[in-house]
Amino acid sequence: MTEQDAKDAIDQAIKNMKYNQKEFPCIVCGNPIKILDMGYYDAIELEQNMWDGGTVDPIYMPFGSRLDGRSYYIGLCDDCVEKKEKDGGIIRRRDYV
Numbered sequence: 001m002t003e004q005d006a007k008d009a010i011d012q013a014i015k016n017m018k019y020n021q022k023e024f025p026c027i028v029c030g031n032p033i034k035i036l037d038m039g040y041y042d043a044i045e046l047e048q049n050m051w052d053g054g055t056v057d058p059i060y061m062p063f064g065s066r067l068d069g070r071s072y073y074i075g076l077c078d079d080c081v082e083k084k085e086k087d088g089g090i091i092r093r094r095d096y097v
Contacts, residue, residue, distance in 0.1 A: 006030040024056045024075035028084070033075045046073050054078050 009030030022035040024046070033054035040049070046056045054077035061067035084090040 024051070024073070026054060026077040026080055027074045028080035029077060031077050031079075033077055051075075054081070 006029050009025065022037075023032045025032060033056060034052045036050040036052050038050055047058060049056070054075060056073055056075045058071050058073055061070045061072075081090060085092060
């Protein structure tokens, strides 16, 4: 998949998004991250859900950013996190366990 293909996939996924969604595109490659159906779904705080093969979490734009005060949900698939950690684009903060 080319970089343009990934951008197009993300753009299309964003156009198809609904507030109560159970699938979210990876911000890097555009591949879908799907909710694990465990009988629970939080449509307001998406990070409270369990996601299959990645994560959906909020980011907050800080003072100094042109987007100061905005917050967004982004999806990151496991494959892209591992690749970006290897090339230094993501720094591991800590391990949960």
